Amino acid sequence: MSYQPQQPSEFELITRLTSGLASREDVRLGVGDDCAIMDIGGDQLLLATCDSQVEGVHFTLQTSRHEQVGRKALAVNLSDIAAMGGTPRFALVSLLIPSHLSSEILAQIYAGLRQEAEHFATAIVGGNIASAGSGSSLTIDITVLGSVMRDCAITRSGARPGDLLCVTGYLGDSAAGLFTLLHPEHTYSLAACDQVRRVHRTPHPRIAEGRILGQFGPQVITAMLDVSDGLSGDLAHLCERSRVGARVELARLPLSSAIHTIAHETGQDLWHWALHGGEDYELLFTVAEGYEQQVMNAVQAATGTPVTVIGSIVSVEEGMLLLLPDGREERLSSRSWDHLRG
Amino acid sequence: MSYQPQQPSEFELITRLTSGLASREDVRLGVGDDCAIMDIGGDQLLLATCDSQVEGVHFTLQTSRHEQVGRKALAVNLSDIAAMGGTPRFALVSLLIPSHLSSEILAQIYAGLRQEAEHFATAIVGGNIASAGSGSSLTIDITVLGSVMRDCAITRSGARPGDLLCVTGYLGDSAAGLFTLLHPEHTYSLAACDQVRRVHRTPHPRIAEGRILGQFGPQVITAMLDVSDGLSGDLAHLCERSRVGARVELARLPLSSAIHTIAHETGQDLWHWALHGGEDYELLFTVAEGYEQQVMNAVQAATGTPVTVIGSIVSVEEGMLLLLPDGREERLSSRSWDHLRG
Numbered sequence: 027m028s029y030q031p032q033q034p035s036e037f038e039l040i041t042r043l044t045s046g047l048a049s050r051e052d053v054r055l056g057v058g059d060d061c062a063i064m065d066i067g068g069d070q071l072l073l074a075t076c077d078s079q080v081e082g083v084h085f086t087l088q089t090s091r092h093e094q095v096g097r098k099a100l101a102v103n104l105s106d107i108a109a110m111g112g113t114p115r116f117a118l119v120s121l122l123i124p125s126h127l128s129s130e131i132l133a134q135i136y137a138g139l140r141q142e143a144e145h146f147a148t149a150i151v152g153g154n155i156a157s158a159g160s161g162s163s164l165t166i167d168i169t170v171l172g173s174v175m176r177d178c179a180i181t182r183s184g185a186r187p188g189d190l191l192c193v194t195g196y197l198g199d200s201a202a203g204l205f206t207l208l209h210p211e212h213t214y215s216l217a218a219c220d221q222v223r224r225v226h227r228t229p230h231p232r233i234a235e236g237r238i239l240g241q242f243g244p245q246v247i248t249a250m251l252d253v254s255d256g257l258s259g260d261l262a263h264l265c266e267r268s269r270v271g272a273r274v275e276l277a278r279l280p281l282s283s284a285i286h287t288i289a290h291e292t293g294q295d296l297w298h299w300a301l302h303g304g305e306d307y308e309l310l311f312t313v314a315e316g317y318e319q320q321v322m323n324a325v326q327a328a329t330g331t332p333v334t335v336i337g338s339i340v341s342v343e344e345g346m347l348l349l350l351p352d353g354r355e356e357r358l359s360s361r362s363w364d365h366l367r368g
Numbered sequence: 369m370s371y372q373p374q375q376p377s378e379f380e381l382i383t384r385l386t387s388g389l390a391s392r393e394d395v396r397l398g399v400g401d402d403c404a405i406m407d408i409g410g411d412q413l414l415l416a417t418c419d420s421q422v423e424g425v426h427f428t429l430q431t432s433r434h435e436q437v438g439r440k441a442l443a444v445n446l447s448d449i450a451a452m453g454g455t456p457r458f459a460l461v462s463l464l465i466p467s468h469l470s471s472e473i474l475a476q477i478y479a480g481l482r483q484e485a486e487h488f489a490t491a492i493v494g495g496n497i498a499s500a501g502s503g504s505s506l507t508i509d510i511t512v513l514g515s516v517m518r519d520c521a522i523t524r525s526g527a528r529p530g531d532l533l534c535v536t537g538y539l540g541d542s543a544a545g546l547f548t549l550l551h552p553e554h555t556y557s558l559a560a561c562d563q564v565r566r567v568h569r570t571p572h573p574r575i576a577e578g579r580i581l582g583q584f585g586p587q588v589i590t591a592m593l594d595v596s597d598g599l600s601g602d603l604a605h606l607c608e609r610s611r612v613g614a615r616v617e618l619a620r621l622p623l624s625s626a627i628h629t630i631a632h633e634t635g636q637d638l639w640h641w642a643l644h645g646g647e648d649y650e651l652l653f654t655v656a657e658g659y660e661q662q663v664m665n666a667v668q669a670a671t672g673t674p675v676t677v678i679g680s681i682v683s684v685e686e687g688m689l690l691l692l693p694d695g696r697e698e699r700l701s702s703r704s705w706d707h708l709r710g
Contacts, residue, residue, distance in 0.1 A: 043478040062493035068410025076460040118418040136385040151404035161503035169511040
């Protein structure tokens with residue numbers, strides 16, 4: 027019963043441990059989405075999410091500067107608030123520090139956290155530091171609280187056949203950035219390399235974009251989540267929660283010029299990065315048919331971030347499909363990163 | 369600059385890392401009390417606290433059953449909500465699991481967590497599980513959110529000279545319980561041993577008591593915190609935040625009959641346990657003079673929990689004093705448990 031690579035995944039384990047939790051009126055949404063949604067009165071709903079970053083699992087101090095580690099640890103949580111259409115408000119930061127870590131490094135990580143928090147108007151209201159023992163990894167565990175106007179919260183579960191599938195920004199840059207960090211033996215164009223590494227090290231949570239999408243309400247933006255596990259993995263989550271299938275058109279996936287350059291220089295498959303690479307922290311969402319142009323224009327006008335229609339929602343029986351440029355269709359399977367399976 | 373036993377304490381480090389955080393209107397109280405207090409509109413204020421329990425530092429799976437570890441990990445956070453006069457509402461649970469941990473043990477820990485959550489009407493709304501690597505310790509990091517009516521939140525900082533110093537329940541039982549677990553070579557009276565071990569393994573957060581105290585408001589209950597680090601250590605926190613001193617009368621400290629029995633059987637100093645032993649999770653609070661009887665009666669009537677006046681607040685110049693039964697007075701110094709100094 028010990029954790030072997032093929033033992034229960036993180037998702038299966040959470041589902042098993044939390045199954046049968048009693049439902050309550052003040053809990054609008056519990057475990058299983060990007061955030062929990064709670065009602066404590068007033069005109070806003072409360073959002074909460076927690077995520078931890080473990081050295082050696084989610085980051086290494088070899089490939090990222092210390093401030094970058096701090097910034098990203100907060101950014102991944104802010105992204106979960108964005109994925110509900112919410113506004114981040116408060117953060118609680120729990121640090122587990124191994125005995126070998128210098129207080130100088132810790133101060134740099136915390137400086138990154140504070141920088142990111144200030145940038146997104148999030149107040150650090152709680153702090154906790156514990157020694158994790160000498161053999162342990164540095165762990166940054168963060169809870170972010172946010173708020174969202176009633177009727178503006180977007181969950182993963184409202185997508186319907188006929189809805190259009192959209193994504194903000196570009197896909198795959200983070201995976202390409204990680205590749206360049208793990209493969210210093212290649213020669214890279216400086217500008218392209220800088221860009222994909224920046225996306226990997228300091229992803230930009232789509233707070234402003236998420237809020238605009240939330241303002242359309244769940245009748246227009248029927249489902250949303252952030253791309254943390256990779257397009258195929260997160261689309262599978264959306265399909266599962268909404269009980270639908272999806273057809274993705276490969277030729278429509280938004281790719282940066284940087285990813286083209288890096289793929290060309292290394293001979294790597296950029297479609298693999300775009301389809302399965304994690305940690306882009308873009309927003310993946312579904313739009314009721316007929317509203318797509320209005321939604322794209324609103325996001326672009328307010329933030330400058332492009333929105334791309336990459337496919338559509340189909341019935342659950344059809345499953346997840348990938349339309350290739352030559353017209354063939356194949357099954358799109360999730361190759362989600364699982365922190366327990368590694 | 370690496371962490372040596374005499375390097376910055378947890379408190380110093382948190383203070384340093386979080387100094388100069390911008391103040392905001394929606395943050396009534398940030399880092400430095402039992403909970404943060406936030407205002408997101410409505411008739412209640414939001415409370416949040418996070419604390420982690422690390423195997424080998426805060427607990428061992430040798431001295432506690434797995435469900436007990438889960439119960440206590442939540443209880444210590446619930447106690448922080450109680451210490452503000454609040455009601456716990458929601459919990460987010462982040463687990464860091466070493467690869468050797470069986471899923472059976474994990475399920476038992478989670479069952480304890482759920483049991484404690486149900487008992488205190490707290491909904492588990494978020495879950496996160498990450499692998500902590502093979503050399504790491506099991507870590508349970510929990511954020512609890514609560515609410516409190518406006519004007520019922522009690523902080524650490526309102527105590528004034530002349531106020532009476534009070535505590536719920538009994539002091540030192542947890543330290544005595546830990547002693548019996550670490551010293552199996554002694555012979556113990558079964559009932560006494562059971563009682564002090566129960567306090568140590570599954571402390572009972574004083575939620576009901578805290579709410580009643582909160583209802584008196586900060587004009588009557590001028591300051592409050594929970595006894596997690598030990599009476600001397602937590603009193604030092606209260607004095608520091610309120611900028612006052614305190615005089616504790618040793619003869620008034622509330623001691624259970626069980627602690628007398630265990631001390632007698634082992635030759636240990638029960639006053640040391642009562643003054644400096646941590647993890648009792650009783651409420652330590654100050655009452656405006658003249659209200660003490662009313663407060664004691666209200667708590668006792670509603671919960672059955674005794675409240676004892678153990679001293680009074682004096683000026684900051686007098687510092688922390690201990691009045692001995694023979695009339696002598698000595699300086700009371702904090703021997704607070706520090707998780708970084710060990």
